[in-house]
Amino acid sequence: MTNRKEKMSNFKNEISVIFRDYIKSRRLKKEAIQLIVEGVDDPKYYTTRFNIFLNPEWNITSVGGKSKVLGLKEIIEKHPSYKNDECYYFIDKDYDERIFLDKTYCTPTYSIENFYLHPTCITNLVTSECGLSNYSIKERYAILDYINSDYLCELENFHKNKKIIKINSVFKFIRNNEIPTTSLDKVLKIELHSNSIKIKHLKEYQKLKIENIKNYRKFLETEDYHKFISSPLENFRGKQEILFLKYYLKRLYNDGELSKEIYSNFGVKIKLENPAMADKILSNVSNYAYTPDCLKNFLLTIKSSK
Incomplete structure (x- = not known):
């Protein structure tokens, strides 16, 4: 008290x-x-x-x-x-x-961070930052469609990842039940490296798990939980969404996986003109956000x- x-x-x-x-x-x-x-x-x-x-x-x-x-x-x-x-x-x-x-x-x-993940943000960003407004690129619209499809597929895979679902479900349970914590970042932490997602169980998590595991399992059976995970782009934590966007933009760097795919499929070299685009994403991508x-x-x- x-x-x-x-x-x-x-x-x-x-x-x-x-x-x-x-x-x-x-x-x-x-x-x-x-x-x-x-x-x-x-x-x-x-x-x-x-x-x-x-x-x-x-x-x-x-x-x-x-x-x-x-x-x-x-x-x-x-x-x-x-x-x-x-x-x-x-x-x-x-x-x-x-x-x-x-x-x-x-x-x-x-949060507003989720607006940065909206598909229109990616379309506007790659059009401006990868030179896809250039009329001389004959297949630029096909390339845009390819990037958009790839982005939506990668984002869906990210949202379906069990670790991403877990961390958001735990955080929502904590907040909805007003369970005291120092910070959500002291409970669980996500690390995203290339296609690898790791979840760290921090000190506060173990204590919270012992005290709340039964109620948490009940929460996973509720309609509220299923409604929550059915709209991840709207409901999942913005900080984690930004981590994904950073990873995705790096795929468009000069030697990035997506840049190589586009060159292989279309014979056109497409890359982010600003190599620091993914570093300070909230500032650099703000104009393109939804x-x-x-x-x-x-x-x-x-x-x-x-």
Whole structure:
């Protein structure tokens, strides 16, 4: 109980600090729409979309997690001086059900990272980064179809891998049952090397397994579990999806497996022009990532309210 009280106290203190930062940002940019996102990597995805769909005056703040976004929202909306502010909030669905709150956008997928795995992202990326917009490549559309088919096949195999299903099922069980952990990354860890997927059982996993194995097995028999694993691109953890995308893009490097296949089948050398594309993927691939209609509509609603 003491540990729980300490966590609650620390959370309240953090929210107070975040709120003070919000007031400071508001004073510096009085006319700007205030946009609150979860993590420090989120602006890499959202900034491009905000520039396209919103008016120039906006300010983005990362607060360090979903609970902190919602905590700040609650404080602002109850505050007599700030409750009418033009402030909007952006959160990830995570392993929860999608939530719908006023002035709040919740992803239809686990997180924004999942948008990077959408098939349109791959099509746009290879068209731009592998030179497949060049009219002189006679079979460029056939090559695009080949890459798209290959990508969907590889992604399906990744999602059907028992280790990927296991880690996501364990994490969902932990989150849905509010089982205390230091971090999900301290329970299980995935390592992806070429076609090899390894799962590491970390220290916290053994303790959790002993205490929860019976209930976990019951969870595996539920409709909720089967619904969850039936839509992996939407429901599986974004961090793991990004690991797959890194692996896949490396197949398009100069000496990559997919580049060799394309040359063998079409007689054309296709490779990623930027050899560092897979290294900082959230930044490098952001422009190509999928923008769902629900996000477009949310941003257009903000713009029309000005």
